[in-house]
Amino acid sequence: MTSDGELIQRAAGGDRSAFEDLYRRYARPVFGLALRRLGDRGRAEDAVQETFASIWRSAGSYKPDRGPGAPWLYAVARNAIVDRARSRTEVPADIPDSPTREPGPSDTAEQGWVAWRVHRALEELPEREREVIALAYWSGLSQSEVAEFLDIPLGTVKTRTRSALAHLADLLGEELA
Amino acid sequence: MNEFENIVDVDGLAPEEAARLRRVHELLVEAGPPPDLPPALEHPAELVEAEVIEFPLLPPRRWAVAAVAAAALALVGLGGGYLLGHAHAKSATFAAQRVVSMQGKGSLAALRIGSHDKAGNWPMELVVSGLPTQQNPRSYYELWLTKNGKPVAPCGSFRVNSKNTTVRLSVPYSFSRFDGWVVTAQPADARSIGPVVLKT
Numbered sequence: 001m002t003s004d005g006e007l008i009q010r011a012a013g014g015d016r017s018a019f020e021d022l023y024r025r026y027a028r029p030v031f032g033l034a035l036r037r038l039g040d041r042g043r044a045e046d047a048v049q050e051t052f053a054s055i056w057r058s059a060g061s062y063k064p065d066r067g068p069g070a071p072w073l074y075a076v077a078r079n080a081i082v083d084r085a086r087s088r089t090e091v092p093a094d095i096p097d098s099p100t101r102e103p104g105p106s107d108t109a110e111q112g113w114v115a116w117r118v119h120r121a122l123e124e125l126p127e128r129e130r131e132v133i134a135l136a137y138w139s140g141l142s143q144s145e146v147a148e149f150l151d152i153p154l155g156t157v158k159t160r161t162r163s164a165l166a167h168l169a170d171l172l173g174e175e176l177a
Numbered sequence: 178m179n180e181f182e183n184i185v186d187v188d189g190l191a192p193e194e195a196a197r198l199r200r201v202h203e204l205l206v207e208a209g210p211p212p213d214l215p216p217a218l219e220h221p222a223e224l225v226e227a228e229v230i231e232f233p234l235l236p237p238r239r240w241a242v243a244a245v246a247a248a249a250l251a252l253v254g255l256g257g258g259y260l261l262g263h264a265h266a267k268s269a270t271f272a273a274q275r276v277v278s279m280q281g282k283g284s285l286a287a288l289r290i291g292s293h294d295k296a297g298n299w300p301m302e303l304v305v306s307g308l309p310t311q312q313n314p315r316s317y318y319e320l321w322l323t324k325n326g327k328p329v330a331p332c333g334s335f336r337v338n339s340k341n342t343t344v345r346l347s348v349p350y351s352f353s354r355f356d357g358w359v360v361t362a363q364p365a366d367a368r369s370i371g372p373v374v375l376k377t
Contacts, residue, residue, distance in 0.1 A: 027219075032212045041215065048218055086339070118208035136184050138210040143184065158186040165185060165198040172201060 001124075004069025005062070012059035019059075022073070023052060029119040030077045033112050037081045051080040074116055121171035129164035136161055277358055281375040284308045288320075288358060301332070301346045305360070308337050308374060315365035318374070320346065322355040328370050330355065334363070 002021070010018035030051050034044035054076050062072050122130055135146045136157075143161070147154040181202045187195040279286040284307035291300040303320060311317065317336050321328030333346035360375035 028211050028214055031214055031218060035212050045215055045218060083339075114204060115208040118204050119211040122211055133205065134210065137205050162185055162187075162190075162198065165201045166194075168201045168205070169197045172204065 004073060005064045006069075008055070008059050008062045008069045008072065009064065011056065012062065019052075019056060022055065025120065025123055026073055026077075027052075028123060029116045032119050033074075033077055033116055034081045034084070036112060036115065038085055043084055047077075047081045047084040050084060051077045054080050070117065070120065074113060077116075078112070117172060118168075121168050124171055125164055125167055129160055129167060132157060132160045133164050133168075277377060279358060279360060279375040279377050281308070281360070281373075284375055286360065286375050297349050297351075298347045299349070299352075301348065303333075303335070303344050303346060305335075305337060305342045305344075305375070306340060308342070308360075310337055310339075311362075313365045316367075317363050319361050319363050319371070321359050321361060321370075322348075322350060322352070323357040323359055323376075324355055326357065328359050328361060328373070332358075 002018075004022070004025070007018045007022045007025075011022060027048060030048050031044055034047035034051075035041065038044050038047060055073065058076065062069065122133070125133070132146060132150070135141055135149060136143065139146075141149060143157050144154055147157045150157065181199050185198055185202060187198065190198070274292055275290045277288040277290065279288065284305065286303060286305045289302045289304070293299045305318075308318065317334045319328075319334050320332040322330040322332060324330075330348075330350055332348045332350075333344070335342065335344040335346075357377040359373045359377070361371040362374045363371040
């Protein structure tokens with residue numbers, strides 16, 4: 001599989017198919033990140049557009065010797081999303097009387113990065129593995145109910161789930177360290 | 178129900194592999210579900226090549242500067258055109274058919290122009306970089322079409338509050354009657370056209 005860094009470099013040279021590959025890999029992670037930060041689907045859509053415009057414009061600034069492509073793409077997306085957030089006219093917030101228990105900026109950034117990597121990795125899974133992961137984790141169904149829903153044996157669901165997690169573990173190598 | 182043991186069968190796995198899968202499980206729980214992509218973002222659209230409009234009235238020295246600016250800004254239009262060219266575009270988005278560059282002292286602008294609608298309205302997006310922020314809340318910038326170099330047809334007002342500002346505008350004019358574009362700085366309570374800060 002072509003690496004993200006290679007695709008960025010090819011996009012920098014005007015290769016549109018490379019840019020489209022990047023779009024397919026990252027449209028969903030960018031949209032997820034924008035939704036988390038902006039909380040509004042319309043503005044998140046705009047942020048996705050701005051992110052990919054920035055990627056197209058600034059792909060030439062990517063330096064492969066400074067690291068892989070994913071963190072660079074994450075930084076471009078984060079900047080576009082922050083710009084979009086700043087563009088909103090916000091009413092000044094009241095200063096709270098006591099320290100908040102809400103996650104701070106660093107926690108939020110960490111969560112955003114984890115989601116970014118996980119959602120990106122999910123895009124690489126075969127469809128049937130991605131499907132079983134989505135059902136097992138985010139549908140509220142038990143493994144038996146997943147088997148019933150997909151009309152496959154329970155053993156197959158278990159095998160497929162384990163296989164999907166192993167694939168994800170390979171894709172998320174550095175996140176597991 | 179998101180207990181690791183309920184989801185993953187670790188029978189027969191080496192302890193290291195079970196621990197590795199458990200870590201992935203924790204990351205999945207932390208990340209939450211990926212969002213559904215809205216239809217407008219599901220497929221990348223085709224790139225839209227934007228025509229860079231050059232005005233013949235520039236004196237020779239400014240041709241070179243304008244050519245460099247136009248080349249740089251055309252890329253802005255190309256990237257934007259790609260993204261704004263979705264088949265299922267929202268009402269505020271459009272594919273650029275032309276890009277006009279403008280320049281001023283320490284500032285640049287790219288005006289992306291789409292296709293006009295049946296009523297003759299041309300959607301435009303102006304990307305401005307380097308214009309100073311107005312201190313007076315009632316002052317603003319105005320985009321004009323020019324005739325014989327003079328601003329004659331107003332095309333929209335805007336303010337800036339950061340290094341780069343993007344505004345969407347629409348005008349109903351026939352461009353063939355004009356010879357260029359300018360942006361003027363309109364002071365508060367202006368009753369006349371302010372000084373030109375950007376021009377083609």
